[in-house]
Amino acid sequence: MxxxxxxxxxxxxxxxxxxxxxxxxxxxxxxxxxxxxxxxxxLNSYHFPELGSFWTEAGGHTCFNSYGNLLSILDDLGLTSRVQAKQKVGYLLWRQGQRESIRSALHLWEAARSIPRIFRARKDGRSVADYYSEVLGQRNYQDLLRHAFQAVICQPADDYPAEALFRRKPRRKDVIKAFTFAEGLxxxxxxxxxxxxxxxxxxxxxxxxxxxxxxxxxxxxxxxxxxxxxxxxxxxxxxxxxxxxxxxxxxxxxxxxGVAPIETLVLVFRNGEIGVKPIAGLIAVEDAFYSAVSRDFLPDPRYRGFAFHFRPGALNEEARIERACLALGTTPRHIVAQARVTNRLPAxxxxxxxxxxxxxxxxxxxxxxxxxxxxxxxxxxxxxxxxxxxxxxxxxxxx
Ligand SMILES: Cc1cc2nc3c(=O)[nH]c(=O)nc-3n(C[C@H](O)[C@H](O)[C@H](O)COP(=O)(O)OP(=O)(O)OC[C@H]3O[C@@H](n4cnc5c(N)ncnc54)[C@H](O)[C@@H]3O)c2cc1C
The missing domain is CATH 3.50.50.60 (FAD/NAD(P)-binding domain)
Incomplete structure (x- = not known):
């Protein structure tokens, strides 16, 4: 042939x-x-030509210095020296229409009692719910972790294989711990x-x-x-x-x-027109969206951008925009640009x-x-x- x-x-x-x-x-x-x-x-650093060079990540947003194969590719391409540190901003919970700190959902006593189990608990063959309830406690899993994991994989997390989340890998000390690029991933x-x-x-x-x-x-x-x-x-x-x-x-x-579809809504606002201090994003507790990821880790003098990852079919277009604006402490009239993207992740x-x-x-x-x-x-x-x-x-x- x-x-x-x-x-x-x-x-x-x-x-x-x-x-x-x-x-x-x-x-x-x-x-x-x-x-x-x-x-x-x-990997979709969504550019808005009408806003100059402004972009917001509509999908993957962070790489780590434990990504050895990625770093070897970046070395080959001469990109390692161009990585940008992400500014340290934290996540908030979005629960029952309120923004709350992550700590507010953490049961410290239960976590302290459970955490020694992490040294003998095995991940192999176990679900996320099973493994993390053991190592951080049932109430911590129900009130915090399951929502945090859902926020990461943008789908129900309980039955996900525990070994497929957060694999420990060696870190490369000469590279910033969490990074992106000036023009996005x-x-x-x-x-x-x-x-x-x-x-x-x-x-x-x-x-x-x-x-x-x-x-x-x-x-x-x-x-x-x-x-x-x-x-x-x-x-x-x-x-x-x-x-x-x-x-x-x-x-x-x-x-x-299986495959889980994710309906992503990207919204951009002018700086100063949002009632939330700079954040990494929102972890939603039982809401129409799983998570929102902000562009605040690389601040822009003019705009702030957010990608809201919605459950498929949850809310109509108008209601999604209302919900996202409510979560950000703003109103739809402040939106300067928007986009819709469909992501798909394995279930x-x-x-x-x-x-x-x-x-x-x-x-x-x-x-x-x-x-x-x-x-x-x-x-x-x-x-x-x-x-x-x-x-x-x-x-x-x-x-
Ligand atoms: C919202 C979100 C946030 C994330 N955040 C992070 C993060 O911060 N850090 C991290 O490490 N990971 C993150 N991830 C995960 C990571 O970004 C993805 O798992 C990874 O980019 C997937 O790459 P892939 O090439 O395997 O699949 P995909 O990116 O899905 O690529 C598959 C490609 O195949 C093409 N294709 C499909 N069918 C055909 C066909 N018949 N013929 C030709 N082409 C076809 C598709 O169009 C697509 O371009 C995130 C993912 C999402 C969705």
């Missing part, structure tokens, strides 16, 4: 671009195909995609994949492309639909991994590790790689760790 490309990646989120970058390190050129008209997926996908060995085509939705000789044939709206190595870097439902014939066991392993369940072990057994020895934020966990680093290991499995010589 004559192949058009050595390696094709489907999906230009951080998992797919990371896979292209690791393949480049191993000496493979890559074509990345992205369905939407924008690269970055959940979208700087990362942009820089990866700008490398000459990586070609990215947007507006290219892959609808079907067929096995062809030793490689693959990909069906797009107007053409068919062929490649030797293929990496799927798409959400689990899309991967399930695209996995080609001949990989039935792989497809069966991931059949019931993992206990027993996830077994599904992934079955998938990996089915992929072993094949040129098909599958990566994403639905293997080790949802963080940027978890996604890149999977992308790297899928490249190592097939290309081996990653520098």
């Amino acid at each position: 004559s192949t058009d490309f050595d390696h094709i990646v489907i999906g230009a989120g951080i998992s797919g671009l990371g896979a292209a970058h690791f393949a480049r390190r191993a000496g493979h050129r890559t074509l990345v195909l992205e369905a939407s008209d924008r690269i970055g997926g959940c 979208s700087a990362i996908p942009q820089a990866i995609a700008a490398q000459p060995e990586i070609e990215v085509r947007t507006g290219q939705r892959v609808s079907e994949i067929r096995r062809a000789d030793q490689g693959f044939q990909l069906q797009l709206a107007e053409q068919t492309l062929a490649c030797n190595h293929l990496t799927l870097a798409v959400p689990p439902d899309v991967a399930h639909a695209l996995i080609p014939e001949g990989f039935e066991e792989a497809r069966a392993a991931i059949a019931d991994i 993992l369940k206990r027993g996830h590790g077994t599904r992934i072990a079955q998938l990996d057994a089915a992929l072993a020895g094949t040129p098909l790689g599958i990566t994403g934020n639905w293997f080790l966990g949802v963080s940027i680093e978890d996604a890149l760790t999977r992308s790297r290991s899928e490249c190592e499995r097939r290309f081996r010589h990653i520098m």
Whole structure:
């Protein structure tokens, strides 16, 4: 078979671009195909051209010095010296129409009694509710932690696998603990995609994949492309639909991994027109939105921006704006710009590790790689760790 490309990646989120970058390190050129008209997926520093250079994160917002694979990519791209420290601002709770401190929901005595259990409690195979109720106490879990976790993953957290949240990783001491970039986290996908060995085509939705000789044939709206190595870097439902014939066991392993849609409302106000001091964001307790993340960590002299992550279908448009403004102590007439974005995150369940072990057994020895934020966990680093290991499995010589 004559192949058009050595390696094709489907999906230009951080998992797919990371896979292209690791393949480049191993000496493979890559074509990345992205369905939407924008690269970055959940990394989306939303720019408002009418407000000059102002942006607000509509998805991922923070990287940490424990993100070793990410930092190695930033080193390659010369970006490590450009990281920006995030200003220290805290989260508030939004409970029953009031903004409250996090401490107000913490049961200190219960936490002090429970916390020694953290040294012997195991996370493996347990749900978030089960594990964190043990190590911080039932009441702390019910009144605070479950809402904080829901705020992070923007979906119900009780049944989420405990091992997929907050994996401990070594920190790189020469890098600021929590960071972003002056132009937001979208700087990362942009820089990866700008490398000459990586070609990215947007507006290219892959609808079907067929096995062809030793490689693959990909069906797009107007053409068919062929490649030797293929990496799927798409959400689990899309991967399930695209996995080609001949990989039935792989497809069966991931059949019931769900996806949680998140309806994000981005609002911008003029500085001084909001009744809330600078905050990192709001953690909502049983409200229509799970969380709000602010741009206050990188203050702008003119504007303040907020991304409210709503439960799908909760409230109509007008009511969402009213609710967000109420939570910020302002009114809709002060909004200077707004945008709507749909994010999607995997809805993992206990027993996830077994599904992934079955998938990996089915992929072993094949040129098909599958990566994403639905293997080790949802963080940027978890996604890149999977992308790297899928490249190592097939290309081996990653520098
Ligand atoms: C609101 C929010 C806040 C977050 N905050 C943080 C944070 O602060 N720190 C952190 O570490 N992580 C954070 N995360 C998690 C992290 O941002 C994501 O898990 C990660 O960016 C996902 O990357 P991905 O490439 O795996 O998936 P995605 O970003 O979803 O990318 C998948 C890509 O595949 C494309 N695609 C889908 N179907 C097709 C097809 N058929 N053909 C071609 N392309 C297709 C999609 O358009 C998309 O671009 C956050 C996530 C969200 C939603």
